[in-house]
Amino acid sequence: MSSTTKPKIAISACLLGENVRFNGGHKQSLLCSQTLADYFDFVPLCPEVAIGLGIPREPIRLVGDPAHPQAVGTVHRELNVTQPLDDYGQQMASEHTDLCGYIFMQKSPSCGLERVKVYRDNGTPVDGGGRGIYAQAFCARHPNLPVEEDGRLNDPVLRENFLTRVFVYADWQQLLAEGLTRHRLLAFHSRYKYLLMAHSPAHYKSLGHLLGSMTKETHLELAACYFSDLMTGLSQCATRGTHTNVLQHISGYLKQVISADDKQEMQTVIGQYRQGIVPLVVPLTLLKHHFRQHPDRYIAQQAYLQPHPENLSLRNAI
Template sequence: MDSAQSSSPLSTLPGLRIPVGISACLMGLEVRHDKGHKHSRYCTEVLSSYFEFRSLCPEMGAGMPAPRKAMHLVEPAQAEQEPGSEALRLLTTDGERDCTALMQDFIDRTLPSLAPLRGYILMAKSPSCGMERIRVYNAAGNVQRRDASGLFAAALAERYPLMPLEEEGRLNDATLRENFIERVFLYDDWCQMVERGLTAQQLIAFHSRHKFQLLAHCQKTYRELGPMLADMKARPLADIAGDYIQAVMTAMKKRVSRGAHVNTLQHLAGFLRQDLGEADRALINEQIDAYLREEVPLVVPMTLLRGALRKTDQPYLAQQRYLSPYPDPLGLRNRV
């Protein structure tokens, strides 16, 4: 078992990498059933500069060797299901071995140690790690449906519903990639705040710096959260915070449309209207319009707004994470 399976908490102090889980095969480890791997160079050569990866292979962690027989998910007939047992079983494709108990034991042992993680990158199509669209077979070996999650992935999502999860293959989509990484950095900010000790003042400050991100992702949630935080004495702070971050992380999953970005950019530009000259205002508006027409990427009007902000005294705008939700070298807004 590799050293990344240590359960020691990882610090996320400023300047240190963010702890993120990852399927071990994506790190180039030969842990797949055929003793192969699915090395993701984007993860190991780009994201590893910002993420402290903790690699896990549920099947190897459950005590299965590599190589091993391929496995799939099977849904027993109703009459064959034992009371209290998991509906889906993890069986070798030849039907000779049921590995469900081994996997469940690994899940039970491992999930508590994953609390420090701020996100997780999973291997698609895996009966243990696949997030969605996993095939489920019947006892005769025929595909019954294609809507399941791998056993480990399903348990991870249930145990940590706020944690951003994504499949490696979906990171090839520029919009999904940007969305996942933005969520990881926001969730890390939240976790650091909670670890320091949650206060009403810190919760308001968190909301203030992520306000325009919420506006871009979901106007409805953006409008609802202000009133939720308006009376911090109405309910226990922990209850308000729990409802708040659940709403935030749900909203952040939504893809930001080009029109929603334009609306947010125009809101930001409106704050700067009185502090900028006519030429600067015109250039910003021209590039926002060019972005709407798909002539330039988001980074162009965003860079102009950031430059304009340096010419003004706008501390409220300067703190907005929408302008810099993650490190610039990732270049994610060059492609959306």
């Protein structure tokens, strides 16, 4: 993304403090409304209000088959808003094609992504639950879009993973807008190689093989498959083990230019990170220090070193 463009993220309106809940209230997320608002353009959406349900209103819940539940009133079972919610999800998915992510309200029968309560006819909940009607319809149209629930964003690892994917998605959208060429696709992959290695070594290998078979004639048809697999790989949370592997790879570019003492310090700090003694930001800061003293063109363009704005401090707690 350009330095002046913020990635656009759709968000359940109640999470930004809008009084659109069934009880006339909200579920404001301070993380979203305060911390993240400086870095993203939020698009607030509330499907239940959009399809004509009032504020306040009778709550709805999911009933029946967890794979294909119905959204009905908790008091008046004849109130069935399944189709309107599905239709609105498809409509919003077709209208909002410039999104780079979506933050959904957890547990909502319209917006929840997973483990939303689904009830049997006798009133008992089904094990495992299901997905909200609107969320299901929206996500089906944008399978590669980074999506997350607000509650899960309180986990530092899940938060960093989601926002990393948002910025990668935004970068890909800009690449498509500029015009996808074989050279630009290879440059994009080169920039994200170490980030992908940290999230999924298997996808790192398979996508390398995929692009290795690419020609000028096949790059466009390979691009969609490439990006889908890339987002799948990045959706896997990196671990201390996989991060350590990448840190070791990157530190290898310094072995000819830093002193033996500096090498020992680097290995000590990477080891401390692997053991959980220090967060990821510590070895990364040391690496950046050495690369400022000894610049390397290949490492300088690696997104892994800074995949999101530094002031978000996303790697301070992982």
